Amino acid sequence: MTNLSHATRDGTHQGLIVRDVSKRFGPTRALDRIDLDIRPGEVVALLGENGAGKSTLANIIAGTFGSDTGHMTWQGRPYEPKSPGEAITHGIGLIHQEMRLLPDLPVAENVFLGRLLTRGGRVDRAEMNRRAREQLRRLGLDISPTRLAGSLRVAEQQQVEIAKALTLDAKLLILDEPTAALGGEETDHLFERIDALRREGVSFIYVSHRLEEIARICDRVVVMRDGQRVATHATAQVPVGQLVEEMVGRSVERIFPGTGVPEEREVLRVAGLSGAAFRDVSFGVRAGEVFGVAGIVGAGRTELVRAIAGVDPVTEGTVAVDGTVLRLRGPRDAIEAGVALVPEDRKGQGAVLDLTIADNVVLPSLGRVARRGWLTPRRVGEVAAGAIRTMTVKGRATQPVRTLSGGNQQKVVIAKWLELGPKVIILDEPTRGIDVGARAAIYEVIAGLARSGMAVVVVSSDLDEVLGLSHRVLVLSRGRQQGILPAGEATNSTVMRLATA
CATH class of the missing domain: 3.40.50.300 (P-loop containing nucleotide triphosphate hydrolases)
Structure with a gap:
């Protein structure tokens, strides 16, 4: 007291x-x-x-x-x-x-x-x-x-x-x-x-x-x-x-938007994957599915998704997209196969803070945005304006990302990867440090990606967030896979029981 x-x-x-x-x-x-x-x-x-x-x-x-x-x-x-x-x-x-x-x-x-x-x-x-x-x-x-x-x-x-x-x-x-x-x-x-x-x-x-x-x-x-x-x-x-x-200043309930029904088609397949902080992890993610990854800090969640995205080395196992096994020598291999990672540290790893919204949005997709090898300010502005509208970013295309709120910075990071048209998008701690109003907007973005048919993987320390968004939840404990729970069986108590096993 x-x-x-x-x-x-x-x-x-x-x-x-x-x-x-x-x-x-x-x-x-x-x-x-x-x-x-x-x-x-x-x-x-x-x-x-x-x-x-x-x-x-x-x-x-x-x-x-x-x-x-x-x-x-x-x-x-x-x-x-x-x-x-x-x-x-x-x-x-x-x-x-x-x-x-x-x-x-x-x-x-x-x-x-x-x-x-x-x-x-x-x-x-x-x-x-x-x-x-x-x-x-x-x-x-x-x-x-x-x-x-x-x-x-x-x-x-x-x-x-x-x-x-x-x-x-x-x-x-x-x-x-x-x-x-x-x-x-x-x-x-x-x-x-x-x-x-x-x-x-x-x-x-x-x-x-x-x-x-x-x-x-x-x-x-x-x-x-x-x-x-x-x-x-x-x-x-x-x-x-x-x-x-x-x-x-208004009534806002923490309601998670509907994510639709996943298709039967499997987009991502992880088989027997091992890395420095996790061992023998296997799962699949279907088109239109939000697949949650839960576990306490140190469980190997971030290391797992970084390995899938080619950032960290894999010591054993395979990652396949649309049935094709990837040869992951680095992030470029994963990106070219249609796997995009929105990292947990958006300021240190996700965005170039002193560049504008427009420059950040086109950064991973310069080759696609350029016409006949030329990248013009007009073309960059057009692409950025479309991303700002789609993601409802509160900011101007010419505004430095550093000046945006945390929620709008996160939208910019997501937008830049969507310009590549990925098949799988992985979001690690998508709402870390974001206020309650902005969280609802990020949840709607995630749900919209799933409804559009994209395979979505969400890692979060906020267990309610994982449970509220996911069709299924993978639980890790000390680098080991403890189970995959469908939405109807995934509760705070069942997930924590597995996460502390």
Whole structure:
């Protein structure tokens, strides 16, 4: 429960107090007279759609930039950090949703980046390794602290970011989508650490689009919309439907669209496939079928689909499309056979952020888009305009992808592969870090692909998402295939029973 022992008689407290804070970026009003209280030892959920102002408020608190109006106090004193480093010295840290690890440095050096431990004037790598390993194990991750960060999977990188926060000795941590890439077991480990820290008086601002988690870990809820605080709840036991309606300003139910009935024709056949993180996996996907892949983090889901797409090497087994066995020497072989992969890390692997929507859309299909060997701006614009209409992307063809919301970035990544006319499309974590309104649009895209006759494979840490979209679900556990369940038999309990076998 919330720790209110630090409150004073006049209603103030020794935590964070934000009053009348506003912020504009040019003509855009990002925040409008925001008030916020975070008391010692409590976890406050900060909810809102993309663009609601959550990140702007978090960055002001964390010292990334200042506000235009208003003031803050922290631990009873005026607080106006000029940089993230200054905020950290005051005991306030922000862990971003997007990973900011340096891929060519070891895990331990990433955890202690900017504050390397020293002994006798020299970097104490042994102590950094020990402390990094300890924090990672508390989160349920057993990896070597000397391993390069760039070799980790997205979920492991997310846990390293969280471990980095836990070593700050901070008194207030802002967690932005901390479980976006985590499965149920990893999320439980994180919540255990949060519970332990708040008993020590550490406070948390918890930003998440996974509304089902809010009641499990948070004490109070603050809802933002269009830069304003629109609701505050003294408890986290608020119906999800009510929170969604407050966030988007209208009633939005999490209803998965109809995906139609698959054809009998099998498009994709995986037989006895083995790789570095999985063994002897076999399944088929029919035209018009959404085939889900479930399992906890570390089960080998991402490694499996990367192997099917020719990204990672196959040690045994075969992949066939329309009855033809593929010789997978790299992604090009899979692409030419009609297999497209939308990766889990859309910003790092799926899109070139500084290029425009148009350039991203035509990037994999330059040969098809060009006419008589010439690629003209007009032709690129025509193709991009068609993709924007089809995928309902909110943006202009000439707009850099970096400026789009997460949901629209994901639509662009999907659109660029659809330009190739694939027979099989694989979507790995298709809604990671995407708000509730945008998720519905992505679900409709996936359902539309299936209804058009495409074979669709969906990998997701959100089990409800897998169950709601899929005709059948393959369950992996520690790299082993545990079963394939038809929609009528695939439930949370049956899938988790197999996933933890």
